[in-house]
Amino acid sequence: MGTALVTGASAGLGEEFAWQLATAKHDVVLVARDEARLERLAGELRAYAGVRAEVLPADLSVRADVERVAERLRQEEQPVGLLVNNAGYTTHQRFVTGDIEAEETMLDVLVRAVMVLSRAAAEPMVARGRGAILNVSSVAALTAGGTYAAAKAWVRTFTEGLAVELDGTGVTATALSPGLTRTEFHERAGFRRVGPDVAWLDAxxxxxxxLADVRRGVVISTPSVRYAVVSALLQVTPRTAVRALQARSGL
Structure with missing residues (x-):
C-alpha cells in the first residue's frame, strides 16, 4: 500500500483512477478545482474503501496552485508513491481565430503543470528508490489535431525521455494514450458525438x-487492441495523409 496523487480527480478518468486506487487500498490525494466534488468523492472513498483521502483544491493553470501541489509531492511524511498527471481539457476552437489566452491557459495545465509536478515527484521518488509517474497523453498526440494534440504529443515525448532518465532508479514513467473514452470530456468541450459506438472505450x-501497465513498467500504455492498431497505423502513415484525414474530419 502507498499514497497516490491524482490530478483532475473530480470527474472522468481522474475519478476512476481515484476509485480503483482506493479499492486497491492506496491512500489518495485528490487534486482538482472543484472542492465540493472533491470533498464528496473523498467522503465516499473513506466510507467504501476505508482509505485516507486528502483533498487538495488547485487550479493547475495558476502557478501558485501548482506549487502547492508540488510541495505535497515533496513531502516526506506520507510520501506519494504514484503521481497521476491526469488533469486536462481542450479549448475546441480554431487557433487562428480563437482566444489566445484560453490557449495559453490550456498549455499551462496540459504541459507546464505536468512538467513541474513530474519533477517534484521524481526527485524524492529517486531518493527512496521506488515510485511511478503516470502522465495522461492521448492517441490524438499522433494526429494533426491542433494545440490539444500538440500538447499531448509533448506529454508523450516528455514521458519517454523521463523514462530513459529514470531507468535503473527504481522509478518508472508511463504515458497513457487512450482513444475516445466515455467521460465528461467531450461534452464539456462542446463536441458533437464523434465516431461509432465501437470506437468508444469505458473509463x-x-x-x-x-495501472496494470504502470505495475509492469510499460512506457507507452495504449488501452485496447483497436487503439493499439490505430496508433501503429498513425505512426507509419505519411504525415501528408494524416493531415488530409484531419482536415476531412472537421475536428
Missing amino acids: DRVVAQA
Whole structure:
C-alpha cells in the first residue's frame, strides 16, 4: 500500500483512477478545482474503501496552485508513491481565430503543470528508490489535431525521455494514450458525438489497463487492441495523409 496523487480527480478518468486506487487500498490525494466534488468523492472513498483521502483544491493553470501541489509531492511524511498527471481539457476552437489566452491557459495545465509536478515527484521518488509517474497523453498526440494534440504529443515525448532518465532508479514513467473514452470530456468541450459506438472505450477498462501497465513498467500504455492498431497505423502513415484525414474530419 502507498499514497497516490491524482490530478483532475473530480470527474472522468481522474475519478476512476481515484476509485480503483482506493479499492486497491492506496491512500489518495485528490487534486482538482472543484472542492465540493472533491470533498464528496473523498467522503465516499473513506466510507467504501476505508482509505485516507486528502483533498487538495488547485487550479493547475495558476502557478501558485501548482506549487502547492508540488510541495505535497515533496513531502516526506506520507510520501506519494504514484503521481497521476491526469488533469486536462481542450479549448475546441480554431487557433487562428480563437482566444489566445484560453490557449495559453490550456498549455499551462496540459504541459507546464505536468512538467513541474513530474519533477517534484521524481526527485524524492529517486531518493527512496521506488515510485511511478503516470502522465495522461492521448492517441490524438499522433494526429494533426491542433494545440490539444500538440500538447499531448509533448506529454508523450516528455514521458519517454523521463523514462530513459529514470531507468535503473527504481522509478518508472508511463504515458497513457487512450482513444475516445466515455467521460465528461467531450461534452464539456462542446463536441458533437464523434465516431461509432465501437470506437468508444469505458473509463474503468482504460484505468485498469493503465495501472496494470504502470505495475509492469510499460512506457507507452495504449488501452485496447483497436487503439493499439490505430496508433501503429498513425505512426507509419505519411504525415501528408494524416493531415488530409484531419482536415476531412472537421475536428
